Amino acid sequence: MLERFGKKADPRVEAIKEWSAWNPAAGFFHFSTKDTAFAMNQAKAFEDWWRRAGATRIPEPLKSIRGARRTKLPAVEAAGEFPEVLRERRTWRKYGAGAVPLESLSQILKLTFGIQGWVEVAGVGRAAIKTSPSGGDLHPTEAYVLVQRVDGVKPGIYHYQAARHEVEWLRGGVSRRTLERNLGGQRWFSRAAFLVAMTTVSGRTRWKYDYPRAYRALLLEAGHLAQTFCLTATWLGLAPFSTIAMKDTKWEEWLGIDGVKESVLYIVGAGTRPEDVAGAHLGTLGRKTLLK
Secondary structure: OOOOOOOOOOHHHHHHHHHOOOOOHHHHHHHHOOOOOOOOOHHHHHHHHHHHHOOOOOOOOOOOOOOOOOOOOOOOOOOOHHHHHHHHOOOOOOOOOOOEOHHHHHHHHHHHOOOOEEEEEOOOEEEEEOOOOOHHHOOOEEEEEEEOOEOOEOOEEEEEEOOOOEEEEEEOOOOHHHHHHOOOOOOOHHHOOEEEEEEEEHHHHHOOOOOHHHHHHHHHHHHHHHHHHHHHHHHOOOEEEEEOOOOHHHHHHHHOOOOOOEEEEEEEEEEOOOOOOOOOOOOOOOHHHHOO
16 A cells, blocks of 8 residues: 655554554454445335335244254233333434433433443453443444434434443534535435444454454344333333444544544434334334335
């Protein structure tokens, strides 16, 4: 690789050197899966897919071992609030026009991303306790809140300070059209009352795990947090979603991060539930709903 003499080096070039124990495997995956091109016309993309694959059956979402000895399990009569929350969780694609109460946002952030306590680790410092598991108790994930309609909170982008349980102002918000373009053209998610961009600070995990397999932990832990977020929002009567369809570099620009030392991985969000909930949580396979 050649670089122009005298030109200031891209800081990302220096930052990726810190990944030396993870590269080339983790670095290749990290950069080759950023800024994927998404179809901006979702209806046309779905019609194209329907013509190509719509005549084939959906793959079965289960596996059965032929000839295996089977033991019948007792019937499950799960009643109560927790099982009901699990059963009610859906990905919503329609939202009410009302604002989310500040108390609901506070509960979601605290129960999903907030530090619940600390534990001293002899000789190296303290580790955070959260509601989701983390490899080595290192918690590399940070949360940034894009507020659109939350009572008592000015629209804009904030960083969630997990220890003090407060949000820190970063910048003003973005237009719904701009947000849609940077959510892979998913116009429905751009209408949520608030979104949370989950980022990963990879150095926290690399401090202990100096081999590329640990990159998987960054992805898995974002998934743990997303499920906690969606279940908490469901418990509060809100309409949650999660997506990885976003333009990484643009989100990282909004958040003021470099995409190497700290990178965006996952977007979640929620809104109030619409008055007409019919079809509000159908996915891309809900053909008629998608094409409305």
